[in-house]
Structures are given as structure tokens and as C-alpha cells.
Amino acid sequence: MTMTTGVAAPPRAAQLDELYVELGRLHMEAGWHKTEPSMYPTPKKKFVPAHWSYGIAHRMLVKAKELVATADAERRNLILYNPIADNTYGTAATLVAAYQMIKGGEVARSHRHTANAMRFILDSGPKAYTVVEGKKVPMEPGDVLLTPNWAWHGHSNDGTDDAYWIDVLDAPLTHLLGPMFFQQYPGQFVQTTNEVAADSPFRFPFDRCAARLARQPETAPGLREIVLGPPFIDTMRIKWRLFAEKSSHAEFETTANCVYAVKSGIGRIVCDGIEIVFGRGDVFVIPAWRKAEWHLDAESYVLRVSDENLLEKLNWLKTTSPGSEMENAGNWPRATF
Numbered sequence: 092m093t094m095t096t097g098v099a100a101p102p103r104a105a106q107l108d109e110l111y112v113e114l115g116r117l118h119m120e121a122g123w124h125k126t127e128p129s130m131y132p133t134p135k136k137k138f139v140p141a142h143w144s145y146g147i148a149h150r151m152l153v154k155a156k157e158l159v160a161t162a163d164a165e166r167r168n169l170i171l172y173n174p175i176a177d178n179t180y181g182t183a184a185t186l187v188a189a190y191q192m193i194k195g196g197e198v199a200r201s202h203r204h205t206a207n208a209m210r211f212i213l214d215s216g217p218k219a220y221t222v223v224e225g226k227k228v229p230m231e232p233g234d235v236l237l238t239p240n241w242a243w244h245g246h247s248n249d250g251t252d253d254a255y256w257i258d259v260l261d262a263p264l265t266h267l268l269g270p271m272f273f274q275q276y277p278g279q280f281v282q283t284t285n286e287v288a289a290d291s292p293f294r295f296p297f298d299r300c301a302a303r304l305a306r307q308p309e310t311a312p313g314l315r316e317i318v319l320g321p322p323f324i325d326t327m328r329i330k331w332r333l334f335a336e337k338s339s340h341a342e343f344e345t346t347a348n349c350v351y352a353v354k355s356g357i358g359r360i361v362c363d364g365i366e367i368v369f370g371r372g373d374v375f376v377i378p379a380w381r382k383a384e385w386h387l388d389a390e391s392y393v394l395r396v397s398d399e400n401l402l403e404k405l406n407w408l409k410t411t412s413p414g415s416e417m418e419n420a421g422n423w424p425r426a427t428f
């Protein structure tokens with residue numbers, strides 16, 4: 092006959108609770124006990140569809156120009172952050188967009204950074220330039236300009252009209268991965284040649300893009316598209332889209348984050364039940380894994396900046412729509428800066 096001590100072992104649940112407390116003190120978490128799963132069947136929709144009006148941003152920049160000089164601020168820009176909790180920077184997970192302005196006669200000092208940047212010019216007079224690697228590159232309305240990773244760049248406006256544009260950078264991705272470096276140019280302004288590099292490889296003038304678009308077969312009824320480049324930015328794919336008047340388009344979920352800037356036209360999208368009405372100069376974002384229906388009231392030129400180049404390299408570019416980006420992935424030529 093065996094004798095018991097009379098002290099029963101704690102129930103299993105209580106022992107597990109003790110184990111979890113002990114693990115916590117050791118900076119460990121039981122994989123079977125997480126409050127949120129670390130893997131899930133489809134991407135989480137953390138960022139939301141959102142829209143920014145050029146009319147409003149323009150008014151804010153006009154107010155700001157009386158209060159802040161480019162000598163005081165690195166850039167006179169307005170960051171378009173996605174309106175979700177705990178976010179004050181990214182427009183989407185990997186991309187940030189901003190409106191920027193320099194006054195006539197003003198200069199924005201030169202710097203460089205590891206984040207890649209592109210600009211889309213909304214309004215400017217003659218003699219507005221961005222300076223990339225010592226060359227003046229014109230900033231004319233409709234132009235798309237590239238500032239790749241670690242290229243010295245500044246902006247100058249030798250005319251009298253204020254210049255307005257939209258920047259898109261992969262800075263949120265750079266923050267996530269860690270390799271952000273930034274330097275101001277010694278002496279403030281990068282030395283430039285007087286020559287204007289109108290045919291710079293970093294500039295895509297709108298008239299040439301429009302001519303390419305006109306020659307392009309439709310990718311869907313009422314939609315023509317071109318990819319800008321070479322050169323290409325490793326992380327961002329930049330596309331012009333030309334929508335026909337009164338056309339409608341359905342887009343399915345994609346893992347790509349897409350920031351849009353409107354050159355001309357008017358229309359609306361319905362994205363996961365959120366309606367966005369857009370016009371000239373507006374910016375909107377369709378974050379990853381959101382369906383969108385497009386309805387165009389007028390012929391519209393819309394610039395699309397996505398993280399597709401990055402996702403494609405990682406084999407993470409997926410779209411639920413057959414025959415679209417997913418099947419075309421990998422066909423684009425690539426260049427390295």
C-alpha cells in the first residue's frame with residue numbers, strides 16, 4: 092500500500108500559467124500561446140485607402156511659404172500620412188508621398204539619402220530645376236524625375252512662379268529595413284554646370300510619355316499603360332495610365348501598394364466600400380490587398396507608383412486577377428543605378 096503526501100499537484104492549466112509567467116521573465120513567448128497569429132491566410136489590411144486634395148494642399152503650402160523658408164526647412168513639404176493609428180509618416184507600408192513647393196527665386200539645399208525618390212511636377216514656370224549629380228534637370232508640368240539612392244540633389248527656382256510637385260519615396264521601406272543614411276552637401280548647394288540637361292536619363296517629359304501611351308494597345312477596354320524607364324528604380328515601379336472618358340475598371344486584390352497622382356481628368360474609385368472622388372493634382376493610395384472599382388468621368392492621365400519592382404524580386408507580387416500583374420511579373424527589363 093502506497094502512502095500519499097496529501098498535497099495534490101496543481102492542475103495542468105495552473106502549471107501552464109506559471110510557465111508562461113516564467114517564460115515572460117526570460118523574454119520568451121510560447122509559440123502556441125500568442126495572442127495574435129504570426130501567419131495568416133491572406134495579407135492584413137493595415138493601411139487604408141485615402142485621398143488628398145491638391146486644392147487644399149496648395150492652400151496649405153501658400154500659407155506655409157509665408158512662415159517657413161527653405162533656408163529654415165530642409166524641404167517645404169507636406170507629408171501625406173495614412174490615417175491609421177500610430178502612423179505619422181507612411182502613405183502606405185513601403186511608400187511615402189508628399190506635396191512640395193519652392194517659391195520663385197528660392198533654392199532648396201542639396202542633400203542625398205539612401206531612400207529612392209521620384210517627383211511628379213504639377214505646376215511650375217520656366218527656370219525651375221532639380222539638380223541631380225551636378226546637372227540642372229528641368230521641372231516642367233507633367234515631368235516625372237528620378238532621384239535614385241545616394242544621388243546628390245537639390246531644387247532651384249530661378250523664375251518668378253512658385254513650383255509645386257509631388258514626391259514619392261521608399262523611405263518607409265528604408266526605415267523598416269534599417270539602411271537609412273542622409274547627408275547634407277558640404278557648402279549647402281551642389282555645384283552645377285550652367286547647361287540644362289533636358290534629356291537627362293532621370294527625366295521623363297510628359298509629351299514623350301503621352302506619345303508612347305497613344306501608341307500603346309489597350310491593356311483593358313478604355314485603359315492604356317506604360318512603365319517609365321529605363322532607368323528603373325529597384326523598389327518602385329512608375330506607370331502612366333490613360334483612362335478613356337466614361338470608362339470603368341475593376342481591379343482585384345494585389346500585394347502591391349499603389350500611390351496615385353492625377354495629372355488631368357476626373358473620376359472616382361470605390362475601394363473596399365470607401366469612395367474617393369479625384370481631380371487634377373490629387374493624390375490617393377490603394378494599399379495592398381484592396382479591391383478597387385474605377386469610374387472615369389473624363390479622359391484621365393494618372394501616375395501610378397507602386398512597390399511592384401521590390402515585390403517582384405522577392406517573388407511576392409501576387410494579384411487575384413488573372414491576366415494582370417501576376418502573370419506579367421518578371422517581364423520588365425531592369426537596370427541598376
Ligand SMILES: [Fe+2]
Pocket residue numbers: 202203204208244
Ligand atoms: Fe531628398
